[in-house]
Amino acid sequence: MTEEAKTSEPQADPAVSVVGPGDGETIxxxxxxxxxxxxxxxxxxxxxxxxxxxxxHTQGPxxxxxGLHDEGFYILSGTVRFxxxxxxxxxxxxxxxxxxxxxxxxxxxxxxxxAVMLSTFTPDLYVQYFRDLQEALADGQPLTPQANIDAMxxxxxxxxxxxx
Numbered sequence: 001m002t003e004e005a006k007t008s009e010p011q012a013d014p015a016v017s018v019v020g021p022g023d024g025e026t027i028x029x030x031x032x033x034x035x036x037x038x039x040x041x042x043x044x045x046x047x048x049x050x051x052x053x054x055x056x057h058t059q060g061p062x063x064x065x066x067g068l069h070d071e072g073f074y075i076l077s078g079t080v081r082f083x084x085x086x087x088x089x090x091x092x093x094x095x096x097x098x099x100x101x102x103x104x105x106x107x108x109x110x111x112x113x114x115a116v117m118l119s120t121f122t123p124d125l126y127v128q129y130f131r132d133l134q135e136a137l138a139d140g141q142p143l144t145p146q147a148n149i150d151a152m153x154x155x156x157x158x159x160x161x162x163x164x
Contacts, residue, residue: 017042024051027134030143031055040124048124053116054080054109061148063106066099067156070122073097073107078115082107085160104160129155 017038025036031054038049054060063083073080075095082089082097084105091097099105109115121127132151137143149159 015042027130029130029133029137031058034130036127036130038124039127040121043124045124046122048121048127050119050121050127050130051076051116052119053114054078054107055114056109056112058109058115060107062145063104063160064152064157065104065160066101066126067158068101068123069126069156070101070120071099071105071126072120072122073099074118074120076116076118078109078113079111080107080115080117081110104162126155126157129157 019037025039027034027036027050033053035051036048037051038047040046040048073082073091073096075091075093075097077093080091082091082105084099084103089097129151132154133143133148136147136151141147152158
């Protein structure tokens with residue numbers, strides 16, 4: 001049996017993960033603060049969850065497509081503008097946006113108020129992308145468009161260049 005197969009089988013005494021209000025890994029990317037609630041280590045890498053606070057007037061990433069994971073966004077407060085292809089959607093508190101693999105998308109907080117959203121990644125592989133970006137910024141490296149594209153490519157993600 002492979003190591004991967006072992007981690008996805010039910011455990012006789014499964015560990016429960018509890019992340020309190022002040023807990024979780026914090027990743028800061030410019031005006032966005034992300035709190036990783038589950039990085040996949042407790043879910044057999046099937047699911048990761050993060051809470052993100054977007055400061056007012058925060059632009060998101062360039063429109064991009066994920067090749068291997070679904071991404072979900074549940075808006076907890078504020079308004080987040082999602083651009084999917086050529087269409088814009090203003091998502092307010094209580095709105096869920098699910099983005100399947102291959103769908104071009106981006107998001108931004110265009111308002112004067114912070115916005116908070118809960119994001120899911122299935123499987124978990126994209127959490128490491130955010131860690132990589134934070135590390136690059138901490139090392140004093142500018143987050144150039146090419147550096148961002150290079151980081152995305154390590155996680156089966158590419159810019160939606162046909163929409164730029």
